[in-house]
Amino acid sequence: MRRTLLCAALPLFLALTACSGGDEAPDGEAVEEAAQGDGQEGTEPSEEDAAEATDAARTVAEGFVAALIAGDGELACTFADESAQAAIVGQGDDGQDCVEAFPDYVAGLPGAEEIEVGEITVNTDLNGEALVANVEMVHPEETLGSLEVREVSDDEWRATRLPGTTLGGA
Known part of the structure; x- marks a missing residue:
């Protein structure tokens, strides 16, 4: 195709x-x-912007993985934007919030305690305006996909898409 x-x-x-x-x-x-060109990515950011985005994405990803390993839904949900939190809620029962649904989300992931942060790639959105970092989530036995991280406001980065969920973000 x-x-x-x-x-x-x-x-x-x-x-x-x-x-x-x-x-x-x-x-x-x-x-x-x-x-x-496949139309899936925007322009390539400057080296300085890419380095800053990589550092921010690594911080979010490492925090999210630490929360997964600890089973700490409250902490994990602080690393996710509203749409990613909604994706977590989608894994739980009706009426739950992100923190309450988090154990169901973790149960759907293979061996959360073995997940590690992998390679990080940075690009921009289709408009070339917002930086987007994709963090490979590494598991020794499963392909998990990536954690997408974006700057949601000045110097505030959040996960917008999570591995193991349907599209949960921008």
């Missing part, structure tokens, strides 16, 4: 650049970049 989308997108890109009023054809590098 991806190949079909790329094949369909390339003629459109060429047609749009040909109609742009310029006399020059697009260079091969520009065509290749357009064909390879």
Whole structure:
């Protein structure tokens, strides 16, 4: 399916650049970049911004993992934004809040005590405005996915998507 989308997108890109009023054809590098883009990420942040985002994401991820290991729902929920908390609530019974639903969330994860923070990648959202960090959650026997961390306000970072849940955030 991806190949079909790329094949369909390339003629459109060429047609749009040909109609742009310029006399020059697009260079091969520009065509290749357009064909390879998957629309899932924004622009690449500066090295300084990426380093700050990586540090903040690591702090959130390590805190969240420590809360998982300790079974501390109150602490874990402080690391999650509203949508991620709603995803945790979705794992529990009706009427529970994040803290009450946390044990059900943990029960759905394989061996929470073995989860570790892995590689962190930083990019921006589709608009290129907000930094987004994806933290690989490592487990020796299972593929857990990643913890997504975003800056929700100045110098305040929260998990917006959690492993083991359906989409729980932005």
